[in-house]
Amino acid sequence: MFSPLIEDLIRALRCLPGVGPKSAQRMAMYLLEKDRDAAGLLARTLELAVDKVGRCSQCRTLTEQEICALCNNSRRDPNSLCVVETPADVLAIEQAGNYHGRYFVLHGHLSPIDGVGPANLGIDLLEQRLANEPLEELIIATNPTVEGEATAQFIAERARARGVSVSRIAHGVPIGGELEYIDGGTLAHAFNSRTSFFPGG
């Protein structure tokens, strides 16, 4: 119904997560009818980002710099390293605000079916850091999924082999969550991981 180029644009916009045919059409009309300056800026910024954004040479998070701002921040605790699956996980932990160490981003998890092995997750680089940095603790914050757990297990063993103490962030009922609405898997995990109310005795 629209011209070929507009149909191309609507199709291209559908690559965005959460954007179906109706919103892609609304977006295309908005950009072409109401805000071509913003559309041009988006096109140029996107092209530049696709071209320039790579990975931090130390933590592998997404950045156009050789070393990201977090790795470059000398106030971050060099004794603590937190392993996460994605750059968005780094943001989530930073927003929580109580972790002050450094990060390592896997960009995924071990998934033999999809051909994702240790090399794809930068485990070599992680091992170098385990060997060369004054790490006292490796905190594993992969997702509590089957693949995330397998990845955690794999990394934990590598760290232990190098004498670095390893921990896993806690999983269970979210603070403020109501038991009634928590899924069974989470609840079962919360029971299995229960801690003593009076640890001393």
Add this chain to the structure above:
Amino acid sequence: MFSPLIEDLIRALRCLPGVGPKSAQRMAMYLLEKDRDAAGLLARTLELAVDKVGRCSQCRTLTEQEICALCNNSRRDPNSLCVVETPADVLAIEQAGNYHGRYFVLHGHLSPIDGVGPANLGIDLLEQRLANEPLEELIIATNPTVEGEATAQFIAERARARGVSVSRIAHGVPIGGELEYIDGGTLAHAFNSRTSFFPGG
């Protein structure tokens, strides 16, 4: 928290309608982490569309062609012209499927406060078509808003002055709509525009 270029990308994505900070961030991460090919294609298509898409020289709808496919379609009834506010309105009417004439797209409505007058809506071109084409009916399908009604009134008078018969699409309770949930303005209009149940007598 992200690198400057990624923050630029998140900001640029927020120009899209319905995209807040959280979805812009999710979109940026998705494009850079999961699908750079799609991101590059989106950037290039958007740039091309901003550059090439203009208006049909006959109906003013958005197109990269001199004359759009609808205007070029000789099977469309040349005696009937439908005036709409936006290209998306053309699509909505085409999807309804019972109109087979031609279109004229205003790209807005009269709005003196915003400096939108007849020249911005292509009324000169519309008058040329009223003068030169074998039009029997001008159907006005502007929105049932104050501005849409004022625009309809303005165009209707121009058409009448040229001896073209003018109609306005009906507004009222949507088919399948329940009176209980219809807004008062629509309901009042539906009462004022009631038609005789037995038009003959």
